[in-house]
Amino acid sequence: MTTAGSGWRYVHGALGTSVRVTSMAQGADVVKRAVEACGDDVDEHLSVEMQRKKVTMTLQSARSASVTHRDHELAALISVSLGDRLMWATGVRHGPPHSRQVMEVIIPTRDPSVREFWEIATGYDRERGSADPEDPLVDPLCQGPTIYFRKFDDRDGGPPVCVNINVGRDEAQRRIQALRDFGARVVADCPQELHTVFADAAGNEVRIVPLHP
Incomplete structure (x- = not known):
């Protein structure tokens, strides 16, 4: 759903937009203007993620964890502040900048402990x-x-959800131990x-992989 002016979209409880840039210096300038x-x-x-080719901005009230009237006002102010930079950064003379994309994972389950497992x-x-x-x-x-x-009920079919999680070595060891303490079933220990x-109570699997230092 487009909102709050050109280029902003309401996605999963927040207003978001992305701005293409050609350098970190240009990205820093975009962030500076948005902050001001x-x-x-x-x-x-305001939350900001800056990469070499893109700046992603999200507006959501930290107090209420929702989009408020003030967030819509701030989105409009940021759009005005960036102005020509938005159009130039996207390479489009007329039209909105690219909006952010959000991926969601849906896990079928009948057991309340599945949510705690994934947490x-x-x-x-x-x-x-x-x-x-x-x-x-x-x-x-x-x-x-x-x-x-x-x-889901017994009539629903399909394979279990399988997810690979790559994290730092210390954090991987902490999560592996926490899952063992939780009583999660070990599918493969390599x-x-x-x-x-590990597998949760519904048969969905997660592979915890430590990243090399």
């Missing part, structure tokens, strides 16, 4: 105010996909290949 446009509200509402395995947080076992898990760094949980595969 938000003024005193910047820390409460431990991914290091994700529960959405603010969530209590239902079907409520999603979100990446606290806003980089990975949101994980949803869907009830010390030579430095990874361990």
Whole structure:
């Protein structure tokens, strides 16, 4: 859903947009303008991820974990501040910049413990105010996909969900131990290949792989 002016979209509880840049210096200038446009509200509402070719901006109230009227106002102010830079950065003389893309994972389950399993395995947080076992898990760094949980019955078929998670060695060991303490079923323990595969109560599998230093 397009909102808050050209180039902004409402995706999974936040306003987001991406701006193409040609260098880190140009990206830093885009971030500087966005921060200045938000003024005193910047820390409460704006999140930024800067890469060599792209700057991604997200607006959401940190207090309510939702999009507020002020977020829409800030999106409009940022668009005005960037102005020609937005059109030039996308290589399009007329039209919106590229909006961010969000990937979501949906896991079928009948067991409430499945959500806790994936919370431990991914290091994700529960959405603010969530209590239902079907409520999603979100990446606290806003980089990975949101994980949803869907009830199914015996008539539903299909293979289990399989996910590879590559993390630093210390964090991988911590998660592997946490899953063992949780009582997760070990599908494969491969010390030579430095990874361990666990399955949740619904048969979905996760492979925890330590990254090489």
